[in-house]
Amino acid sequence: MKALVLAGGAGTRLRPITHTSPKQLVPVANKPVLFYGLEALAEAGVREVGVIVGDGGGEIRAAVGNGSRFGLDVTYIPQHAPLGLAHAVLIARDFLGADDFVMYLGDNFVVGGVTEIVERFRADRPAAQILLTKVDDPTAFGVAELGPDGGVLRLEEKPSRPKSDLALVGVYLFTPAVHEAVRSIKPSRRGELEITHALQWLIDQGCDVRSTTISGYWKDTGNVLDMLEVNRSVLDTLEPGVAGKVDAASEIVGRVRVEEGAEVCGSRIVGPAVIGAGTVITGSYIGPFTSIADNCRIDDSEVAFSIVLQNARIDGVRRIEASLIGRSATVAPAPRTPSAHRLVLGDHSTVHLAS
Numbered sequence: 001m002k003a004l005v006l007a008g009g010a011g012t013r014l015r016p017i018t019h020t021s022p023k024q025l026v027p028v029a030n031k032p033v034l035f036y037g038l039e040a041l042a043e044a045g046v047r048e049v050g051v052i053v054g055d056g057g058g059e060i061r062a063a064v065g066n067g068s069r070f071g072l073d074v075t076y077i078p079q080h081a082p083l084g085l086a087h088a089v090l091i092a093r094d095f096l097g098a099d100d101f102v103m104y105l106g107d108n109f110v111v112g113g114v115t116e117i118v119e120r121f122r123a124d125r126p127a128a129q130i131l132l133t134k135v136d137d138p139t140a141f142g143v144a145e146l147g148p149d150g151g152v153l154r155l156e157e158k159p160s161r162p163k164s165d166l167a168l169v170g171v172y173l174f175t176p177a178v179h180e181a182v183r184s185i186k187p188s189r190r191g192e193l194e195i196t197h198a199l200q201w202l203i204d205q206g207c208d209v210r211s212t213t214i215s216g217y218w219k220d221t222g223n224v225l226d227m228l229e230v231n232r233s234v235l236d237t238l239e240p241g242v243a244g245k246v247d248a249a250s251e252i253v254g255r256v257r258v259e260e261g262a263e264v265c266g267s268r269i270v271g272p273a274v275i276g277a278g279t280v281i282t283g284s285y286i287g288p289f290t291s292i293a294d295n296c297r298i299d300d301s302e303v304a305f306s307i308v309l310q311n312a313r314i315d316g317v318r319r320i321e322a323s324l325i326g327r328s329a330t331v332a333p334a335p336r337t338p339s340a341h342r343l344v345l346g347d348h349s350t351v352h353l354a355s
Contacts, residue, residue, distance in 0.1 A: 001122065002099045003046045004092050007034055007106035008054030008079045024106040025063055026227060026324075027309065029234040030259075030274050030291050032063060033227075034106045035070070036234075040113035042071045046102060050075045050095040052088045084192030086182040089174075098176050100125070103195075105170030109230045110214070114171055117212060127177040127207035128199055131169035133214050141167035142196045144211060152209045155196040157188060168196070169214065177207055224324045231307055232289040235272035244275065254288070276310070284314075287321070301331075 007024045024034035041049060049072045053060050057078060067074030077092050089096075089103065102118060110131075121129045130152070132144050138159070145154040145163040154163065172195065181198040188194045203209050240255040244262030254271030258264060261277040269275070269286040276294035286292065287304025294310050301317040311328040314320065325331060341353055 001046055001118070002096060002101040003041045003049045004052065004088065004096065004101055004103045005034075005037060005041070005049055005106050006052045006085065006088050006103070007060050008052045008057070008082060008088070025059060027291065027293060027307065028109070028227065028231050029238065030276050030293055033109060033230065034060070034064070036109055037104050037106055038064070038067070038070045038072060040110065040115075041102065041104060043113050044102070044115040044118040046118070047071070048073050048075070048099075050077050050092050051106075052077050052079050052092065054079050054082060082192075084187070084190075085195035086185060086193035086198045089178060089195070089198070090182045090193065093179060096176075096179075100173070100175050103172040103174065108170035109233075110169065110171060111233060117171070118173065120212075121173040124210075125175060126210045127175050127202050128209045129173040130199065130209070130211050131171050131214055132166040132211050133169050134165050135167040136165075138162035138165050138167055142194075143167055146211065150211070152199075152203060152211050154203075155200050157190075157194045157196040166211075166213065172199075177202060181205075225322075227307060227324060228289075228305060228322060231291055232305070235274065235289050235291065238272045238274060240271065244277070259294075 025032040028036070049067060051060065051064065051074055053076055057076065061076060064074055075095055077095060079088060079091060102114065117129065117131065130144065135141060139162060140158060142155060142157050143159055143162045143164060144152055144166045146166065147153045178198060181201040182193060184201055185193060185197040188197065199209055238255045238257055240257055242252065242258045243260040244258040244264070246252060246258060246264045247266065249266040250264045251268045253269065256269050256271040257274045259275060259277040262275045262279045264275065265282045267281045267284045267286065270288050272288060273286050273290045275281065275292050276296065278295040279292050281298045283300045284298045285302040289305045290303055292298065292308045296308055296312045298314045299316065301314045302319045303314060304321045306320060306323040306325065308325040309327045312325045313330045315332045317331050317333060320331065343351065345351065
């Protein structure tokens with residue numbers, strides 16, 4: 001069984017972070033979200049993985065390499081434009097051959113991995129197996145309508161009037177039957193070849209398309225709040241340990257990992273939190289559910305429930321929370337000027353100003 005991992009999306013909802021790096025490489029608990037998916041596939045016994053890459057393909061290749069660090073053999077498949085999930089299957093035809101495969105969206109996160117669902121698929125071999133989960137806003141996802149017996153009746157992509165609250169999770173399992181399906185469908189109104197249309201084609205042809213509704217944690221890490229929630233979830237399972245230097249004037253509370261080469265001086269760190277290698281924290285407070293990446297510098301500041309990327313600098317800033325701070329970014333107090341707000345606001349704007 002092979003895997004097809006999609007890592008070619010533009011990541012528009014995570015801009016400006018994704019202007020300079022693929023969304024799949026944004027770290028969760030100081031590890032790129034893409035790596036969690038690759039590790040899950042390796043744990044499920046998959047060895048051959050095709051990775052769909054787009055404009056950020058060079059960075060994906062540099063980070064993943066040949067896949068050996070994950071126990072995988074990785075082949076890269078360029079997608080010159082984001083033309084839909086079914087298009088990714090179409091262009092990967094030579095790599096996939098006549099094998100069954102898992103399609104895994106590289107910016108998705110599934111707690112507990114996919115081993116159980118892969119084993120069940122291998123045993124039963126339906127034409128396709130999809131994962132579903134209940135969501136508050138189905139209009140943002142592919143949505144499944146199930147029959148009284150739990151069978152999949154219909155699938156819609158981002159419907160304006162959803163027939164259910166069951167959204168497709170970004171993990172799909174297919175036999176080679178899907179290749180005829182992706183060749184038979186037409187682009188949607190978005191100009192993409194939708195995987196929901198390919199699945200519906202299989203259903204209409206009488207093929208066996210099954211679903212599993214998962215109750216565990218799943219997130220599409222396409223926006224900042226979802227990234228922070230996934231970071232929170234991963235840090236909840238953090239193995240604590242202090243490999244770096246923590247001076248006597250500092251306090252470590254709860255599950256905290258301080259990587260080798262990091263230094264904590266006169267600071268309080270309340271876990272779960274992780275401090276990356278080479279980072280120096282002085283006279284500061286780091287609150288729960290915070291990931292500080294490698295080679296950062298934090299002085300006289302407070303940071304909580306946030307992700308801080310490599311080489312960032314935070315100096316003399318009071319409470320920062322629910323934030324994503326980019327690579328080599330600097331956060332510092334504003335110059336002391338007369339107290340005034342100067343604004344140019346568009347229609348229907350909302351602004352919150354500190355008193």
